[in-house]
Amino acid sequence: MTIQKKFSRIAGPSSGFTLVEGLIALVICSLGLIGALNVFSVVTDSLSKITDKNLAELSAENAILEVWLDERLIRRSKKIFDCNQGSSKFVCERSIYRTPHSNFRKIIILVYDSNEKLLIRRVAFKGVGF
Secondary structure (H helix, E strand, C coil), X not given: CHHHHHXXXXXXXXXXXXXXXXXXXXXXXXXXXXXXXXXXXXXXXXXXXXHHHHHHHHHHHHHHHHXXXXXXHHHCCEEEEECCECCECXXXXXXXXXXXXXXXXXXXXXXXXXXXXXXXXXXXXXXXXX
């Protein structure tokens, strides 16, 4: 009789986790962590792009202010020059055009990153002869 009790206890339903259930739970948790790391990577990449655009905008504003402050620069129609901000390397292209009104000039600033990708395009106007 004791042998039958032992067998019935062994053959009965298990109340713990099996190895397969543990592995399935581990796979589900791993997929969740992979998704979280992917989101972190996308956010970091986006933050880097926004930082570059903000620094490029500062470079463009500096180039426009340079033309507004120095009257001699208004005579040059086009110039390409380095306009780095901090550790970021940028190239600015400044173009100055006449407008239909003879007392104004149109200033266009294009800022490129080190891979020659256009980051920012700014347009400004400057009065001449006032």
